[in-house]
Structure formats: structure tokens, C-alpha cells
Amino acid sequence: MGDNKIRWGIVSTARIGVEKVIPGIQRSKTGVAHAIASRGKERAEQAARDLGIEKAYGSYEELLADPDIDAIYNPLPNHLHVPITKQAVEAGKHVLCEKPIALNAGEAAQLLDLPKDRLVAENFMVRAHPQWIKAREIVRSGALGELKAIQAFFSYFNDDPANIRNKPDIGGGALMDIGCYTMLAGRYFFEAEPERVVSLIDRDPAFGVDRITSALLDFGQGRQLNFTVSTQLTPYQRFNLVGTKKRLEIVIPVNAPQGEAVQIRLDDGSILGDGSMQSQIIAPCDQYAEMVDVFGRAITGEAPLPYGAADAVQNMKILDAIFASADTGGWVSVG
Incomplete structure (x- = not known):
């Protein structure tokens, strides 16, 4: 982690991310918005300029391969939540994924088989x-x-x-x-x-x-x-x-x-x-x-993660x- 802050990579320029979660990351005590990716490089670059994000990528795969990123925020459409979350964890990233975490419980259960040294949580910010x-x-x-x-x-x-x-x-x-x-x-x-x-x-x-x-x-x-x-x-x-x-x-x-x-x-x-x-x-x-900081403190070991992958499967x-x-x-x- 750079400067004792968790470096976040944001997968896509979805509205919820651009308008709500990225500003939340930037206001958080624990995190910094380090990179953003889109299927179109120009869109990612524009979002990076608008939001003051250091890096922009023209594919999700490039972002997931960035060794400087500690955690991923996944606001993709629901059918891409599990596939991209799995890819991110397998690339060594922690993942905060938008709700609902999957299309059904069977698909969500795939997250329980991922490496346990990386955290996965559903972004129910209301909690x-x-x-x-x-x-x-x-x-x-x-x-x-x-x-x-x-x-x-x-x-x-x-x-x-x-x-x-x-x-x-x-x-x-x-x-x-x-x-x-x-x-x-x-x-x-x-x-x-x-x-x-x-x-x-x-x-x-x-x-x-x-x-x-x-x-x-x-x-x-x-x-x-x-x-x-x-x-x-x-x-x-x-x-x-x-x-x-x-x-x-x-x-x-x-x-x-x-x-x-x-x-x-x-x-x-x-x-x-x-x-x-x-x-x-x-x-x-x-x-x-507040949600970013809950997740951030869990990543650093300051506090346990109150709701993880098993909780998301139950939902x-x-x-x-x-x-x-x-x-x-x-x-x-x-x-």
C-alpha cells in the first residue's frame, strides 16, 4: 500500500462509481482512487481527468494486472459481478463488489472457493x-x-x-x-x-x-x-x-x-x-x-470484516x- 493508504482500482465508468463510490474513496480515511478502467480507453481517460485519478486503462484485464493496486471496486452489471470478482481475487486483489453480488446463490457460492487471503464483500453501504x-x-x-x-x-x-x-x-x-x-x-x-x-x-x-x-x-x-x-x-x-x-x-x-x-x-x-x-x-x-473505510480497516487488519462472501451468498x-x-x-x- 502506498503512503499507508489502500490503492483502489475501479472497474468501469459506471454511474454509481463515478458519482458515488469514487468520491467516497477520495473522502475516505483509508483509500485513494489510483486507477480506473473501461472497455474504451478514451472513456477511462476522461473519467480519470474528471475525477483526478492517476491511471486509466482501456481494459479490465490491464487494470487487474497492475501490481500497484491493492483493491478493486466492481460496479459492473450484475451478470459480471462474479466473473470479474473472481479474476480480481485471482490477480491478488481484494474486492468490494456492487450488490447484488451474483445472479443467484449458486453463482455466488463460487466466491467461497477463492483464496482466503483476499477479502470479498458486497457493497451494502447502508450498513x-x-x-x-x-x-x-x-x-x-x-x-x-x-x-x-x-x-x-x-x-x-x-x-x-x-x-x-x-x-x-x-x-x-x-x-x-x-x-x-x-x-x-x-x-x-x-x-x-x-x-x-x-x-x-x-x-x-x-x-x-x-x-x-x-x-x-x-x-x-x-x-x-x-x-x-x-x-x-x-x-x-x-x-x-x-x-x-x-x-x-x-x-x-x-x-x-x-x-x-x-x-x-x-x-x-x-x-x-x-x-x-x-x-x-x-x-x-x-x-x-464509511463503507470504504470498513473494508479498508479489514484489509489492513485493524478490524475484522463484518460481512464477507458467506454473507453475500446468504443474501x-x-x-x-x-x-x-x-x-x-x-x-x-x-x-
Whole structure:
């Protein structure tokens, strides 16, 4: 590592990388954006100039072969997550890969066979945001009573046929793109695994991807998560954690604005219509920078990696079960 910082290579000039993750790397305490690659050299060079990145490559293979790079950020379309991640690890790099980490659990399981001296993690940046961390602290404190129900809604509108999210063969659709976050909320806040799921999916007749997906996840002991996600509804996101004493509302649970304060809300329901709601302000942060530092500290050995390849495989098992339930029309156990 150069100057005690992890040198990152970014595979592709994908929007999420250029607009969110690369700025996060540059704001992080542990990392530096060292190189970027694209299938077109000119595109990589332009991105490098715009973002102040030292090196630009015209192929992913060239970037992976660079001995100065310690870690790779992989924001490629979903069907390329596992293949490029495998290549990167085999080239001696640690990998932070965009979610979802694979097209299915079977494909994701290939990551478990990679050399263990290189770390692989799924880029669920929300788990590094102080609002999720604070919300879980409140749940653990017992302030909500017993957390029994989580309700999550997440939607946006995208009917562009050229957009990768509208292409089923490469992992498009609402569940893969944003349902993974709502599913994750159950695992994170219940600190448990769902036993079974049941779901309902509406697919776009032209694209073939799921445009509205709703699911109910049974976490046992009376605990349940229900969510709806959509790629063709009004943009909206809100998570509610409902306990026997209070509920906790995360106002912008996923796309929290970088560098801006956000709020979570507590309500004991004593005055209907949110009259008894109290807000807690969460200080400004960059959740992508926070995630980069979580991964960076794991690379340097300062702290263990809280969620690795095995966790990513479990996420895919749950998504697989949700798809299977819609196909069969009934409950499906999570393997």
C-alpha cells in the first residue's frame, strides 16, 4: 500500500462509481482512487481527468494486472459481478463488489472457493451509515419494546428499454436492484435469518423484469418483514421498524444524501397522525466513504470484516427464495 493508504482500482465508468463510490474513496480515511478502467480507453481517460485519478486503462484485464493496486471496486452489471470478482481475487486483489453480488446463490457460492487471503464483500453501504447503526442500537436497547414488524417501501420510475435494470438476462428488475436493500433490513435489524418467504411479482410485459415485487419474510418468533419495491412507481423510500412500545422510522433509508444530515423518528403512538413523533438528527456523512473505510480497516487488519462472501451468498439465497415463491404461488423455505 502506498503512503499507508489502500490503492483502489475501479472497474468501469459506471454511474454509481463515478458519482458515488469514487468520491467516497477520495473522502475516505483509508483509500485513494489510483486507477480506473473501461472497455474504451478514451472513456477511462476522461473519467480519470474528471475525477483526478492517476491511471486509466482501456481494459479490465490491464487494470487487474497492475501490481500497484491493492483493491478493486466492481460496479459492473450484475451478470459480471462474479466473473470479474473472481479474476480480481485471482490477480491478488481484494474486492468490494456492487450488490447484488451474483445472479443467484449458486453463482455466488463460487466466491467461497477463492483464496482466503483476499477479502470479498458486497457493497451494502447502508450498513455503514450511522443512521442504520443508530437505529439498530435503539432496537438493541429495548426502547421499541420487542421489534416484531418491519415495513419497507422503495420505488423509482424507469421505463428506459436500454437501461440495464430493464434487462432480465443480466439481472435486472426491482428485486435485484432495490429489493435487496429491503430484504437486508430484516437481517440487519432482527439480527436473524428468515425461515420462509412468500411473494407476489408483477412483470413488465415488454421487458420481462419484475416491476413491482412484494414479499413477506417470516423470521420466526412472531417477527416479520414485509416490503414492496418497484421500478415503475413514484420515487419513494421509507422503512418502519415497529415494536411493542414504539416504532422507528428511517426517512431516507437507502439513498441518504452524501454529506448531509438525515433523521430517524421515534413515535410511541400516543397521539395519532405523528403527533407524538420525535426526531433524531444524524450528523452529515458519506456512507460510501464509511463503507470504504470498513473494508479498508479489514484489509489492513485493524478490524475484522463484518460481512464477507458467506454473507453475500446468504443474501442471494433469500432473493432466490422470493423469486421461487412468486413462481410457485406459495411459501418457500430459505435454504
